[in-house]
Amino acid sequence: MFEIESSHPDFEGYYNYNSLNGIEVLEGSKLMYDNFFENYMLPNIPCVIKGVTSKWKSSQLWVKDDAPNFQYLSEKYGNNNVTVHKCSERYYNCQKSYKTTLTDYLEYFQECTSQDSNPSKLEYLKNWHLKLKYQEDDFYEVPIFFASDWLNEYYTHCSDDDYRFVYMGPKGTWTPFHADVFMSYSWSANVCGRKRWLIFPPGEEIYLRDVFGNLPYDIENENHSQKFFEVIQEKGDAIFVPSGWHHQVWNIEDTISINHNWINGCNIKMMYDSLITNFIAVQKEIEDCREMEDFEEHCQLMLNSSFGMDFHKFYEFLKFIASSRIDMKKGTSPKTSFIGHKIGPNHILFDLKSVKTVLELFINLEEVNSLKYFIDTDVKPLELLHQITVVLDT
Known part of the structure; x- marks a missing residue:
């Protein structure tokens, strides 16, 4: 291996x-x-x-x-x-x-x-x-x-x-x-x-x-x-x-x-930047409809259609990777990739730091603090950030 x-x-x-x-x-x-x-x-x-x-x-x-x-x-x-x-x-x-x-x-x-x-x-x-x-x-x-x-x-x-x-x-x-x-x-x-x-x-x-x-x-x-x-x-x-x-x-x-x-920890920030660039383009395209009901949810639908992922899916992606690496760091799951390669301790830390960097930017978006999904989700972005920080500090 x-x-x-x-x-x-x-x-x-x-x-x-x-x-x-x-x-x-x-x-x-x-x-x-x-x-x-x-x-x-x-x-x-x-x-x-x-x-x-x-x-x-x-x-x-x-x-x-x-x-x-x-x-x-x-x-x-x-x-x-x-x-x-x-x-x-x-x-x-x-x-x-x-x-x-x-x-x-x-x-x-x-x-x-x-x-x-x-x-x-x-x-x-x-x-x-x-x-x-x-x-x-x-x-x-x-x-x-x-x-x-x-x-x-x-x-x-x-x-x-x-x-x-x-x-x-x-x-x-x-x-x-x-x-x-x-x-x-x-x-x-x-x-x-x-x-x-x-x-x-x-x-x-x-x-x-x-x-x-x-x-x-x-x-x-x-x-x-x-x-x-x-x-x-x-x-x-x-x-x-x-x-x-x-x-x-x-x-x-x-x-x-x-x-x-x-995608991995080396280019996740580029993926995030592209997501935001596409989101801004969507907002600009339907700016005249800003006063419509559920404007932000409609933006997310268009973002998913044009980019292939919306804020909800992007957060689920980050949460999945972060949770996996947290379990690896704690020793509660095997330290292996999905195709069976062993993941070393430095790489686990690198992955968590990469998610943390992007998650901190993501949390500061106004839409993340207002969209219904992020209010109701089981593990909220701030809670996930706290979990990652605790693991990195131990």
């Missing part, structure tokens, strides 16, 4: 990505968690880690002759419903999608590999929650570097959802320009195939906005005079995309990848 641990329980003053001249390529077998934590995750710097998928069952079973093993995938998972995106059909700032079975999609995919793909008919299977349905299927293992994953720890315990995905698509399929949900980190590992990434440091995307403030859908033909990085991701590579780094991705070969979005 590996241990998730860092020698640095504090996290002030690390957010400086300008020290990196390019995307560093690291050897997974030689990379230690502490090094990744301090030099990439904490300062929010991207990197590529090689050799991540070599021992995965999917690398053997899903791949044949360096290409997708269509027969195995169809026999094993063919009846599953999947979401497929049409790369040539835009729907707002996404691609138009439809539902089908994996077997039907694999038939299309296999046809693409036997002849030149028609660019106007390229289709990309994305966001397939395969692990959620096949919990006991160990087709991959989360690399130790990405194991501190509050988002999937919370969602797999408290809902029927997760942020663990399989992507697969023929050469030429692509994902439009975007930053990841909740201002989360993401990691993506190629089981087979190769990808091309364009990645922009936080703030650089501003120069790509049009006169209406909209970001581009496709940056392939944009003027990239500002700072960005281009990465070719090979089979077996995992790429770490930090919070707030906008990116666009192309499959330059037939490709299958496994991807996670994730």
Whole structure:
């Protein structure tokens, strides 16, 4: 069992990505968690880690002759419903999608590999929650570097959802320009195939906005005079995309990848800041309705729709992580992550300090002190803050 641990329980003053001249390529077998934590995750710097998928069952079973093993995938998972995106059909700032079975999609995919793909008919299977349905299927293992994953720890315990995905698509399929949900980190590992990434440091995307403030859908033909990085991701590579780094991705070969979005103590403040930014935007959008009854509750409904989480859900998320780490610190629950890695004592403290920092900001919001949910909830924000403080002081 590996241990998730860092020698640095504090996290002030690390957010400086300008020290990196390019995307560093690291050897997974030689990379230690502490090094990744301090030099990439904490300062929010991207990197590529090689050799991540070599021992995965999917690398053997899903791949044949360096290409997708269509027969195995169809026999094993063919009846599953999947979401497929049409790369040539835009729907707002996404691609138009439809539902089908994996077997039907694999038939299309296999046809693409036997002849030149028609660019106007390229289709990309994305966001397939395969692990959620096949919990006991160990087709991959989360690399130790990405194991501190509050988002999937919370969602797999408290809902029927997760942020663990399989992507697969023929050469030429692509994902439009975007930053990841909740201002989360993401990691993506190629089981087979190769990808091309364009990645922009936080703030650089501003120069790509049009006169209406909209970001581009496709940056392939944009003027990239500002700072960005281009990465070719090979089979077996995992790429770490930090919070707030906008990116666009192309499959330059037939490709299958496994991807996670994730939040932890290093980027929870960024998630909080994004939540508040979106909340302020919602308030501004319906400012004319401020005198309506239940205005703040209506803002929360809109926030949940646009951001994917409202204040209630965000607090439940913080409360779940805080309660888990408090129990670990007291010794009343196992000191292990939801995927079985041991969590060291410094990391438990780091997680609690990170929640405390954000919770103190959250409590000072006027809406948190007025919304009915926070008045009636079983553990109120101030009470949770007190519990964390007591544990940290012992």
